[in-house]
Amino acid sequence: MQPGTPGQDPYGEQPQGQNPYGQQPTPGQPTSGQPYGQQPTPGQDPYGQQPQYGQQPPQYGQQPYPGGGYGEPPAQPNNTFGLIAMITGIVGVVLGLCCGVFAIPIGIVAAVLGFLGRKKVQEGQANNDGQAKAGLILGIAGVVVSIVSTVVSVMFNLGTGTGSF
Numbered sequence: 001m002q003p004g005t006p007g008q009d010p011y012g013e014q015p016q017g018q019n020p021y022g023q024q025p026t027p028g029q030p031t032s033g034q035p036y037g038q039q040p041t042p043g044q045d046p047y048g049q050q051p052q053y054g055q056q057p058p059q060y061g062q063q064p065y066p067g068g069g070y071g072e073p074p075a076q077p078n079n080t081f082g083l084i085a086m087i088t089g090i091v092g093v094v095l096g097l098c099c100g101v102f103a104i105p106i107g108i109v110a111a112v113l114g115f116l117g118r119k120k121v122q123e124g125q126a127n128n129d130g131q132a133k134a135g136l137i138l139g140i141a142g143v144v145v146s147i148v149s150t151v152v153s154v155m156f157n158l159g160t161g162t163g164s165f
Contacts, residue, residue: 077126079117079127082118082128082129082130083117083128085112085136088113088139089107089111091110091142092106092107092109092110092146096141096144097149098149100146103143107142110136110138111139113132113135114134114138
């Protein structure tokens with residue numbers, strides 16, 4: 001026990017009912033844990049209804065979330081087929097102009113990947129329908145350009161021959 005006068009609180013706490021700071025609350029200030037701006041009505045418990053034994057006390061302004069926790073993060077879209085289809089479609093069209101027959105397989109790959117990419121978009125696994133559609137169209141265009149380029153190249157080579165070996 002600390003030295004002091006007998007009967008006095010050894011920790012120096014103020015008696016209840018006195019404000020330790022010497023200030024009186026101004027009108028409209030919350031007192032004794034009331035929400036700001038609300039004054040208790042006579043006969044009403046200023047602290048609200050107390051929870052029964054075994055119940056959780058209500059949290060002010062918070063609603064419990066069903067299931068709790070954050071769960072798993074949303075799955076990332078798989079846009080690989082659409083992107084590769086568009087890139088190979090562009091390469092197929094460019095190579096179809098200069099290399100003819102060699103660009104046909106690239107155009108076919110681009111068209112197939114574009115088709116598979118659009119299928120993934122319809123299933124909800126991807127979100128790049130534009131890229132997949134562009135890959136499909138460019139793949140088909142690459143095959144057509146390759147065939148036309150090959151035919152035109154063969155016609156020019158046959159037409160310029162002199163007929164002698």
